[in-house]
Amino acid sequence: WYEPDFDNGQRGMRWFSATVAPIPGQQQFAYTVMDITEQRQQAESLQAAQAELLTSTTQLDEHRQEMIKLAELNDFLQASRTQDDAVDAITELVSPLFADCSGAIYVLNETGNLEAITHWGEHFNSKLLFAPTDSWAIRRGRIHWVDADHPRLLSDHIERNAETIEALSVPMMAHGKLQGLLYLTSPTPGLINEDKRNFAQTVAEQLGVSLANVGLRTDLKADPVHDLLTGLFNRRYFEEALEREVYGAARQTRNLGVVLVDIDHFRQYNNTFGHDSGDIVLKTLGGFVRRTLHSNDIAARYGGEEIALLVPDLSRDEVLLRAEQLLGGVRHLHFEGTEQTLDPITVSIGVAIFPENGMDWEALVQSAEMALSRAKVEGRDRIATVQG
Template identity: 45%
Template sequence: SDRKYGEELLQDSEERFQAIFEQAAVGMEICTLEGRFFRLNQKFCEIVGYSRIELLERTFQDITHPEDLPESLELKRRLLAGEIPYYSLEERYVRKDESIVWVNMMLSLMRDPTGEPKYLIGVVEDISDRKQAEVALRESEERFRAMFENHKSIMLLIEPETGEIIDANQAAETFYNRAQTDLCGLTIFDLNQFPKDRVEQDMLEARLELKNTFVCPHKLADGEVRWVEVYSSPIEYQGKQLLFAIIHDITDRKEAEEALKESRHFVQQIADSTPNILYLYDLIEQRNVYVNHEITTILGYTPEEFQALEFSQFETLVHPEDYTHFTKHLCQFQTARTENIYELEYRMQHANGQWRWLYRRDTLFNRTEEGKPKQILGTATDITERKQMEGQLQQANQQLQSWVNQLEVRNHEMKLLRQMSDFLQACLTVEEAYRAIADLLKPLFPNCSGGIFVLNPSSSLVEAVATWGDNLHSETLFTPHACWSLRRGLLHDAERTRPSLFCQHVHKHSAPAETLCVPMMAQGETMGLLYLCSPDAGEFSEAKHQLARTVSEHLSLALANLKLRETLHNQSIRDPLTGLFNRRYMEESLQREIYRADRGQHPLGIVMIDVDHFKRFNDTWGHEAGDLVLRELSRFLQGSIRASDIACRYGGEELTLIFPEMTLEETYQRAEEIRQGVKQFDLKYHESSLGAITISLGVASFPLHGKTSDSLIQMADAALYRAKYEGRDRAIAAP
């Protein structure tokens, strides 16, 4: 029915009003004609600092500042009398905590259908920030005047329409060699030697804030012309719109510009000669704003083509399987700090359609004026060949596993061989494998003596790393030429009936009945030798030959994998520049040491180290000098700590030391010793002294300053910050 429909519309209207009232971004209040609150939204409660229940027991007179109440009551009277439809008033409220908040109150009168006043509804906006800004503006003008009159820089106030010089400071009098009154009688056209139309255009651009910095020639009182750099911007001063100009004499800089151009050319040559892609990626524009010519060598595009790519085009060049990782990599820079370096391995499509693996290292290059990340500086290295080698290594491991699976169905010897392979795969280091090999091989060749010999790194000697049996009948150290199998790259057997075929490393005066030498090869490279000897003739049948070949192959691959694993593991936990442990290893080690310290009820010390004024080394001598400082500092730290202590590169020039079972006092003492030691450095770079090198250190201790790795690092980092703040070259313990 119509009535029901009307009720539904009324209910819907009430619900919309309720939603708007409660979710409004400004405070809203409904009060009686006497001023007592009976409905309020949450924003109003937040502005005045009272809860709804507390406000329902009060009137707006209770919270209005006494000095503002008379005006508010007078406006309310006029509103109720029908003299005004509503009123808006800037006034102060007294919050619950007795603090003052400035608000803009707009109050309206609601009437019933007969026209009688019903209640008051008010909209309240917090304008405290604006009021504070008005006070700040007055103070700013006062500070500006004091700065203008006393600043050492040349400053002028200029009328933008006529170019008339309104005011000049003492520095301007000195520079132009004119009294302030004389300067104020001139126009900017009298000083600026550029054509008048150009000067007028510059002033217009400054006035419209299209351009702020200008370089031009200015004429002094004696006729001398000096090149100056002018920073000009519009300013409202004493109610007038003027141009405020800060002027610097750059005549000497002008003379150095040619040298600077040559230097820039040199930098460009470095960028173009680096074997990696060097690029500058704009996060806001979502495109590369610079890329060096190596992009052509690695990906087949010209720098101009690559820079012209829109993001939608650029993203098609990233391999679909890597695209998610790529976008996450870019997103990290929204919260990145300047010292952070982010790495990524991904594939990009070459201009010829092939996929190339790249390894990129990126850091935040600059920010917008608002502090938002703007550009990324990075390098990309072609690692396609490395990835192919890793694939080959993976294939080799898969082949090894395939062989192991086949040996499971063979006889007892094959079972022992599988056990040996499994055991070697479980070894963490080559040395650990060497200690186990003899016991693993002895059951495979029970009636023989033997040994495993490996080539030294220079491939000049072969040395036994594992032996078994009663009598080896061989030298344990000899040259590769002393073994026929190493010379020929093939299995070589010899027996007593043909003594001339024995290898030179076999003892001739007590030669065994038979010997068998099998070269150990992995991926085309000779690693060493499997040597067997037997006191009984006929021991080395064709089946034993095949077993020896298989054992040699398994040993070769297992040892090669172990060596590669050791190399990769060391690379994954070591910082390549300093040789210290990297940040990931530090975080894992710190958690482990905290767990040990907690279980053993003993302390743990941590020290954060930062090289003072590190940027100076890079800016003055180049990044190689900075790298030299970090390497020498790292070498000093490694020589200054115990074997159980852990030295890490935390990031940039920040280093971290972990001291298990060391109290706060001991840790601080050690930090002081290190600091004093670093001060003795006398480093030279290209025969030039780098000068004094100092460090700042922050010290913290478990469990005194925290029971988690994050809390300890934060406390040590905070102490480091204090050391920096209090003057650097000092160690400070967390409180």
């Protein structure tokens, strides 16, 4: 028999090893019993240490991968020549940094609201456009973190539903000015942990500085092809591009649409609200048009209050549908940046299609101008074509 010694006060489960062997020449057996509790404990401690080391190694590897991806994002942002370049880089490279979460990157648009330039994840639960005052993070000027214990502190731009367990908002600042907002959310408790929150803050700081620097480079760069007020291409660039596109469309038997957009009664608007307000209208309209463009479209400020769009590879009905979307969208534009309340605007739109309305670029523009004149004569705030 074996009686453990518990005089040391360490009571609890103990482990033993028993060996049974026959005694030669005798019908008896020898029993050997060893207390292996200490060896067992040492083995378990070693296993725990190995598991902890593996976890630490995995975390270090994940952190290293995050830093590699962040460095890649930074390289693209530093090489960006325009805001559009920066937006493309952010769209492609930010979501993989937070692939296990849902989220979005917001930037300040021309009207001073926060607009999502990219969002991802099946649990995304925020508006794509909202006022800065709808965000606790923006109002407080600091990172805002909400978990399941504080649901009432969710910002107004977040949809309240049962899936919203954690939400993180980080302002993107540079030189003391707001550039945008990084937003993350997850229905899984603990997923947006302290390490992820710290990493999100690092990403937001880098995005804010990069966006500000891209904007500064764009402002300082002499741009021979863009209109500074609207951000659209200028007339010369548009006509050169249209000439090339008509030549290519003729060779490849493709359709091509030209859409001319003119602000209704703009001179009267300027006389009523002032030229500064007129500039705000043009800038806002230019921003709206840019946001509606497809990848191959070209938009330009063609005259004082006239904007031209080149829309390739669409049928006549598809070009008219795009024009209808522009017409309706303009009616709902809001203008900010002035102390007075500005009236909404409407536009008249003329549409011409290659090749049926002109066989060269000049004839095509002339047809679009004729259609635009017809829209004005028929009462404005409408679309017209050469045929009717």
